[in-house]
Amino acid sequence: MKRVDIKKSKGVALITGASSGIGEAFAKELAAMNHDITIVARRQDKLEQLSAELKTKHNVNINIIPADLATETGIEKIEEYISCTKDLDLLINCAGFGLRGDFHNLDKENISQIIDVHLKAPSRFCKAAIPVMRDRGYGYIINVSSLAAFFPFKGSAIYVATKIYLVYLSKAIQKEVRRYNIKIQALCPGVTNTGFHYTEAFKDFDRSTVPKNLWMQPDVIAKKSINALKNRKVVYIPGFKNKVMGVLTQIGNLIFP
Numbered sequence: 243m244k245r246v247d248i249k250k251s252k253g254v255a256l257i258t259g260a261s262s263g264i265g266e267a268f269a270k271e272l273a274a275m276n277h278d279i280t281i282v283a284r285r286q287d288k289l290e291q292l293s294a295e296l297k298t299k300h301n302v303n304i305n306i307i308p309a310d311l312a313t314e315t316g317i318e319k320i321e322e323y324i325s326c327t328k329d330l331d332l333l334i335n336c337a338g339f340g341l342r343g344d345f346h347n348l349d350k351e352n353i354s355q356i357i358d359v360h361l362k363a364p365s366r367f368c369k370a371a372i373p374v375m376r377d378r379g380y381g382y383i384i385n386v387s388s389l390a391a392f393f394p395f396k397g398s399a400i401y402v403a404t405k406i407y408l409v410y411l412s413k414a415i416q417k418e419v420r421r422y423n424i425k426i427q428a429l430c431p432g433v434t435n436t437g438f439h440y441t442e443a444f445k446d447f448d449r450s451t452v453p454k455n456l457w458m459q460p461d462v463i464a465k466k467s468i469n470a471l472k473n474r475k476v477v478y479i480p481g482f483k484n485k486v487m488g489v490l491t492q493i494g495n496l497i498f499p
């Protein structure tokens with residue numbers, strides 16, 4: 243069966259981390275394409291604001307599911323929703339947050355939470371979505387990783403490890419589900435202007451140390467990622483400079499392991 247272009251498909255897209263940043267940009271982009279969406283995050287008020295805004299602009303169905311993906315209850319709620327949503331055609335695992343500091347000094351609660359949100363939740367949601375998409379005849383999954391997945395830099399051990407997990411998870415699953423007409427993308431954005439760098443973990447982070455022209459906008463990331471779904475490649479790095487950095491880092495990792 244031929245895969246339906248996501249821009250023309252009339253199914254439901256589920257987006258985690260839709261209350262802010264890249265996830266919110268995906269929700270806006272998909273609603274503008276008249277795609278029905280289900281939006282997930284902890285902050286229900288933000289999801290309601292977004293839903294109200296999008297409903298005034300577009301003729302789409304918007305479903306809100308508040309859930310904390312650092313909890314088993316939150317993960318099960320979304321997992322069950324996915325299994326029951328027979329017209330699910332796009333899953334975007336975008337929820338995430340940063341964790342900085344020397345590994346041995348990290349708070350163990352934060353370590354568990356980031357592993358649950360970045361690894362456990364996306365793995366369980368992919369597992370739930372694949373049978374639904376297989377039965378539907380096609381589907382798309384975007385796992386939001388990071389360019390940082392290729393930079394194992396000091397003070398970022400857990401964050402980069404969870405992000406490289408998403409790259410390998412996506413690559414391996416793609417080999418299994420190509421026969422079901424399912425496309426997986428590991429989206430690896432570089433620095434992006436969102437709420438990400440405004441949390442407690444980044445309170446001592448000087449944003450001006452990152453050159454201005456490296457910062458990308460979340461709406462650009464979302465558009466590029468959706469356009470790239472037609473490509474065969476699993477790993478997608480948006481932005482030319484980020485692509486160059488990604489390639490150079492991988493070469494560097496081979497030469498200086």
Ligand SMILES: NC(=O)c1ccc[n+]([C@@H]2O[C@H](COP(=O)([O-])OP(=O)(O)OC[C@H]3O[C@@H](n4cnc5c(N)ncnc54)[C@H](OP(=O)(O)O)[C@@H]3O)[C@@H](O)[C@H]2O)c1
Pocket residue numbers: 258259260261262263264265282283284285286288309310311312336337338339340359386387388389390430431432433434435436437438439
């Ligand atoms: N910004 C960057 O420079 C950058 C670069 C590469 C990759 N990324 C990745 O992009 C993704 C989105 O981040 P962003 O930049 O858009 O940051 P953001 O604006 O801070 O958005 C993060 C989203 O994740 C949700 N989230 C966090 N913890 C959650 C939890 N326990 N349960 C449910 N939802 C949770 C937040 O919603 P609630 O707080 O309402 O729950 C929010 O919607 C992340 O996976 C991040 O690692 C970001």
